[in-house]
Amino acid sequence: MSPFEGKGLRKTTLPSLPPSVRVQYMDLEGYHKVIESMFLFTLGFHLHGPSDPLIAQLGGSVMLPCFVERPLPIEELEVEWKRNDSETLVHLWLEGESRPESQNQRYRERAHFFTEEIAHGNFSLFLTNVTREDVGVYKCAVYTNLDSDETLIEIKEIERLIVSGGHVISAYAGEDVTLNCSVDSNIPPENIEEVSWKKMDEDILVLLYQENEVLTDSSHERYRDRVEFFSAEERNKGNFSLRLKSVQTEDKGLYICLAFSGALSDNTTVEVQQLGFSSMHIGIFVLCILGFVIGSLILGYLSFTSFKNEDDSRRALAIHCAHVLSPNITMFIVFILWGVTEGIFTEAATCSALNFVRIFFLLWITLHLTTFQDYLHQLINRLAILLQFAVITLVAYLPVVVDVWYKTNTVGKALIAGGLLLGLILTLLYVIAVVCCRRNLQTYRITELQITEIDNFLRIFAIVMIYGLHPKNITVAVFPLLALIWFFCHAVRERLFLLWISVMMILEVVSASGSIYFHYDFANNVKERDTLTCVNAFLHILTVMILFTSLTHLSAIPLPINSVKKSEEDLRQGEEEVTEIVEEEVTESDSRNTGTQRSLSHLVVFVFGTVVVVFVNAVALLVELILKSRNGQRTVDLRVILLPTECVFAVCCLALQLSAFWQENRERFREDKRAATNSPLATASQPSGS
Structure with missing residues (x-):
C-alpha cells in the first residue's frame, strides 16, 4: 500500500492509453514517485520491535x-x-x-x-x-x-534442558553399577515433568520419575527391587543417575535416559557392554566341568570296569552309587546356583528337578546291573518312577497353578487346593505304605498306576476348567479314567491277556496324544507352550513305564479264586493262599532283575544316562552363560533342550522294560493266541473244508 493511500491521494493506472499519452503517463509516474519520496521525507518512518524481552x-x-x-x-x-x-x-x-x-x-x-x-x-x-x-x-x-x-x-x-552423562559400562555379573544421567536446566526441579530410564533394545521401562515421585511399581518385573534413583537432594541438583544392583548378564544392552518439561526434552544413552563372569559364574563353570569329568568320566570308567569284571563287592557297589549320585547332584546344585544368579527361578527349578529325579531312573536301571539288599531293591523298584513323575509334575505345573490361583475366585481356589491335596495325599500314602511295609504289597489293590492316572486326570481337568469346557477338552480329560477303569477289568485280563494289554496301550497312546495337543493348543506364550508340551510328553512316557511296572507284577499274580467260600474260615484261608503265591511270584519276578542277569543293553542305557545326558546338560548351561554374557540376552529356554533329552533317555528305559516284559510273558501271549484261535467263535468262522 502506498503511503498516499488513506490520505486522499490515490494512484491510478490507465492500461489502454495510446502511445503518445502513455509517455505522458510515465512522466506522471516519475513525478508520482518524487512526490511520494517527499511525503515520506516529511512523515519519516518508525521501526517497531517487541514490547517485552x-x-x-x-x-x-x-x-x-x-x-x-x-x-x-x-x-x-x-x-x-x-x-x-x-x-x-x-x-x-x-x-x-x-x-x-x-x-x-x-x-x-x-x-x-x-x-x-x-x-x-x-x-x-x-x-x-x-x-x-x-x-x-x-x-x-x-x-x-x-x-x-x-x-x-x-x-x-x-x-535449557540438557541431559548428559552418556558412557559405556563394563562390569562383572553380580556387581552394582551406576548409569549416569545429569539434567542441566534453569527450570526448577519441581517443574521437570518426567525423567524415565528405558532399555532400548527390548523397549522395557526400567524406572520412572514423574510429578516429583519415583514410581517404582512401574518398573518391569525383571528390574523391580534392583533399580533406584539417588536421594531427593541429588535429584534437585539434576542428578537422575540410575543405580542398578546385582547386574545380570541379560542386563547387557543400550539404556536411554529421557527428560521432559513442557515442550523441552532431551536424552542421553548408556551402554552396558561385555559383562565379565562373576565369582558365582566361575563357580558354576568349575562345578559343571568337575561334575562331568570326575562324576561321569572317571567314576564311569571305574563303574564299567567293575561291571566287566562282575565285581559284586561293597567297593564296587559304592562306585556304582557314586557314579549315579555325583554328576547328577552336582548338576542339581549348579542349576540352583544359576537360577539364583540369573533370577530365572521357574526354568532353573525344572532343570534342577530333572537332574535330581534322574537319580531314580539310574538306580532303577542299576537294579539290573548291581545286587542290592532285598528291602532297598523293593523300594527302588516301586518308588523310582512314581517319585520322578510326582516331582516333575509339581515343579513344572506349580507356576501355572500359582498364576491361576491369583486370577480365580474362591470356588476355583478351593478346587485347586483340593486337587493338589488329593494328589499329594495319594502319593504320600503309597510312599509310606511301601517304606513301612517290608513285605511285598498286593499291588492290584493300590498301585502306582492308579495314582498316576488320577494325577493325569486332575491335571488335565484343572486346565480344562481354566480354559473352558469345550467338548474336545473334556474328552482329553476322560481318557486317563478310561485307562484306569480298563485296568481293573479282571475277567478280560484272565481270558485274553494280550487283548487287555493292547487296549491299555491304545488308551494310553490316545490319552498322551490328546493331552500333548491340548497343552500345545491352550498355551498362548510360545516359550511356555513348548515347555509344557515337552513336560507333558515326558510325563506320559513315565505313565507308560509305570503301567508296565504294574503289569510286570500283575502278570505274575493269579486272579482271586472265583468259587464261593462256605464259611469265613475258608475265605480267610483262600486269601492267605493267594498272598503267599503273590509274595513268591513277585519275589521271583524281582530276582530276575538283579545283578545275576547282567544285560549289555541295560549297561548302554545306563552309560547314556550317566554320561551323555549329563554332558548335554552341562554343555547347554555353559553355552547359555557364554552367549548371554556376549549378547546380553537369552538365546533359548534350557527346558526345551533338557526335556527332549530326558524324553529320549526315558524312551530307552521304556524299551528295556518292554523287552523284559515280552520275554517274561511270551509263553502266556502264545497261550492267549492259541485260545483265541481254538475258541468256538474262531472255529465257526473257518470254512467247512479247512
Missing part, C-alpha cells in the same frame, strides 16, 4: 521482530542487525538482497531474513539453533536515502 529455548529457534507500518522503497533500503554490546554484525540486507558473506562466523547459517517480507516492511530476523551465548541485546537498524531508524530487541533468557 524474549525468552528462547536452548537449541531451538526464535524470531526477533522488527518492522515498519508502511513499506519502504526496496531499491535504496539497507537493513542491519548487530549485537548492541559488541557491534558484531549478525545479518545485513543491502541493494535488494541479503549478504550472508558479511555475517559474523557465529551467526552464519543461523540468522536469516524473511526475504519475501522485506518488501512489505518486515525486517525481522529468524535465529536458529539458539545457544547460551545468544543472550543479549540486538539492534535492528534500517536506512533509506532520506531517513533511518533503529530499535533494540533483547533475548533475556535461554530456557
Whole structure:
C-alpha cells in the first residue's frame, strides 16, 4: 500500500492509453514517485520491535521482530542487525538482497531474513539453533536515502534442558553399577515433568520419575527391587543417575535416559557392554566341568570296569552309587546356583528337578546291573518312577497353578487346593505304605498306576476348567479314567491277556496324544507352550513305564479264586493262599532283575544316562552363560533342550522294560493266541473244508 493511500491521494493506472499519452503517463509516474519520496521525507518512518524481552529455548529457534507500518522503497533500503554490546554484525540486507558473506562466523547459517517480507516492511530476523551465548541485546537498524531508524530487541533468557552423562559400562555379573544421567536446566526441579530410564533394545521401562515421585511399581518385573534413583537432594541438583544392583548378564544392552518439561526434552544413552563372569559364574563353570569329568568320566570308567569284571563287592557297589549320585547332584546344585544368579527361578527349578529325579531312573536301571539288599531293591523298584513323575509334575505345573490361583475366585481356589491335596495325599500314602511295609504289597489293590492316572486326570481337568469346557477338552480329560477303569477289568485280563494289554496301550497312546495337543493348543506364550508340551510328553512316557511296572507284577499274580467260600474260615484261608503265591511270584519276578542277569543293553542305557545326558546338560548351561554374557540376552529356554533329552533317555528305559516284559510273558501271549484261535467263535468262522 502506498503511503498516499488513506490520505486522499490515490494512484491510478490507465492500461489502454495510446502511445503518445502513455509517455505522458510515465512522466506522471516519475513525478508520482518524487512526490511520494517527499511525503515520506516529511512523515519519516518508525521501526517497531517487541514490547517485552524474549525468552528462547536452548537449541531451538526464535524470531526477533522488527518492522515498519508502511513499506519502504526496496531499491535504496539497507537493513542491519548487530549485537548492541559488541557491534558484531549478525545479518545485513543491502541493494535488494541479503549478504550472508558479511555475517559474523557465529551467526552464519543461523540468522536469516524473511526475504519475501522485506518488501512489505518486515525486517525481522529468524535465529536458529539458539545457544547460551545468544543472550543479549540486538539492534535492528534500517536506512533509506532520506531517513533511518533503529530499535533494540533483547533475548533475556535461554530456557535449557540438557541431559548428559552418556558412557559405556563394563562390569562383572553380580556387581552394582551406576548409569549416569545429569539434567542441566534453569527450570526448577519441581517443574521437570518426567525423567524415565528405558532399555532400548527390548523397549522395557526400567524406572520412572514423574510429578516429583519415583514410581517404582512401574518398573518391569525383571528390574523391580534392583533399580533406584539417588536421594531427593541429588535429584534437585539434576542428578537422575540410575543405580542398578546385582547386574545380570541379560542386563547387557543400550539404556536411554529421557527428560521432559513442557515442550523441552532431551536424552542421553548408556551402554552396558561385555559383562565379565562373576565369582558365582566361575563357580558354576568349575562345578559343571568337575561334575562331568570326575562324576561321569572317571567314576564311569571305574563303574564299567567293575561291571566287566562282575565285581559284586561293597567297593564296587559304592562306585556304582557314586557314579549315579555325583554328576547328577552336582548338576542339581549348579542349576540352583544359576537360577539364583540369573533370577530365572521357574526354568532353573525344572532343570534342577530333572537332574535330581534322574537319580531314580539310574538306580532303577542299576537294579539290573548291581545286587542290592532285598528291602532297598523293593523300594527302588516301586518308588523310582512314581517319585520322578510326582516331582516333575509339581515343579513344572506349580507356576501355572500359582498364576491361576491369583486370577480365580474362591470356588476355583478351593478346587485347586483340593486337587493338589488329593494328589499329594495319594502319593504320600503309597510312599509310606511301601517304606513301612517290608513285605511285598498286593499291588492290584493300590498301585502306582492308579495314582498316576488320577494325577493325569486332575491335571488335565484343572486346565480344562481354566480354559473352558469345550467338548474336545473334556474328552482329553476322560481318557486317563478310561485307562484306569480298563485296568481293573479282571475277567478280560484272565481270558485274553494280550487283548487287555493292547487296549491299555491304545488308551494310553490316545490319552498322551490328546493331552500333548491340548497343552500345545491352550498355551498362548510360545516359550511356555513348548515347555509344557515337552513336560507333558515326558510325563506320559513315565505313565507308560509305570503301567508296565504294574503289569510286570500283575502278570505274575493269579486272579482271586472265583468259587464261593462256605464259611469265613475258608475265605480267610483262600486269601492267605493267594498272598503267599503273590509274595513268591513277585519275589521271583524281582530276582530276575538283579545283578545275576547282567544285560549289555541295560549297561548302554545306563552309560547314556550317566554320561551323555549329563554332558548335554552341562554343555547347554555353559553355552547359555557364554552367549548371554556376549549378547546380553537369552538365546533359548534350557527346558526345551533338557526335556527332549530326558524324553529320549526315558524312551530307552521304556524299551528295556518292554523287552523284559515280552520275554517274561511270551509263553502266556502264545497261550492267549492259541485260545483265541481254538475258541468256538474262531472255529465257526473257518470254512467247512479247512
